[in-house]
Amino acid sequence: MEIIITDTAYDTANDAASRISTFINNKPNSLLCFAAGETPLCVFTILIDLQKKNHVDLSSVYYVGLDEWEGLSQDTKGSCYQVMSDNFYTVAGIPSSRIKRWNGICVSPEDELNDVYQYIIAHGGIDLALLGIGMNGHIGFNEPFTGLPKKCIRVKLDKTTQSVSKKYFDIPTKVSYGLSIGAGELKNSQKIILMATGIHKADIVKSTIELPNDISIPSSLLTDHQNISLLLDKDAASKFSL
Numbered sequence: 001m002e003i004i005i006t007d008t009a010y011d012t013a014n015d016a017a018s019r020i021s022t023f024i025n026n027k028p029n030s031l032l033c034f035a036a037g038e039t040p041l042c043v044f045t046i047l048i049d050l051q052k053k054n055h056v057d058l059s060s061v062y063y064v065g066l067d068e069w070e071g072l073s074q075d076t077k078g079s080c081y082q083v084m085s086d087n088f089y090t091v092a093g094i095p096s097s098r099i100k101r102w103n104g105i106c107v108s109p110e111d112e113l114n115d116v117y118q119y120i121i122a123h124g125g126i127d128l129a130l131l132g133i134g135m136n137g138h139i140g141f142n143e144p145f146t147g148l149p150k151k152c153i154r155v156k157l158d159k160t161t162q163s164v165s166k167k168y169f170d171i172p173t174k175v176s177y178g179l180s181i182g183a184g185e186l187k188n189s190q191k192i193i194l195m196a197t198g199i200h201k202a203d204i205v206k207s208t209i210e211l212p213n214d215i216s217i218p219s220s221l222l223t224d225h226q227n228i229s230l231l232l233d234k235d236a237a238s239k240f241s242l
């Protein structure tokens, strides 16, 4: 696994954005999967800036949502789709025909999981996944001990995830289950960019690197991917030893 450590979270985002824009320019019409959450927000801002300068056409590729909180609509502030829409899709002017979004208030989660999975298959799999590491190591909503499921999954959210979720919502919002692309399917991506920034991620980054293939640390299950880059700022990288 390539590990890149930069001075600041901005530098980490800049590196990620530059890799993504090069990828898009080399492979228009590819399928990208971006995590929502706080970590990639600056990546989105930089990508949009690169597009304004005509360095990349962000509408030349397709996007599939990584995950969604079950029970939250796409309009709910703090839902994964709303975060992606407000910070990326809408600002970047991505046509809705280029986006596969999750419906967290679907009547049948089983149909929803299959629908997103079929979209991925129809595109020949995910080409590039930009992922954040959760406080418990989760990837998407692949919680500890979920393993490497292929396809898409409905997962009972871990206590840590339920507690951390409060940062995304303005009003108290109970979340119990998540809908997510399975870690096995993510691991099939041609390229993975895994990101973590901030001192609060230092412990889980240490575990990710020092305990490869540990089922209790989902992020560690990706580290033997043939084309993965772990991008860290120096705070997130402050505790591990190689």
Ligand code: F6R
Residues within 6 Å of the ligand: 034, 035, 036, 037, 038, 039, 040, 066, 067, 080, 131, 132, 133, 134, 135, 138, 139, 140, 141
């Ligand atoms: C978000 C997602 C999550 C986050 C992870 C890190 O779509 O799937 O796995 O990437 O929880 O979240 P932040 O970046 O907010 O620390």
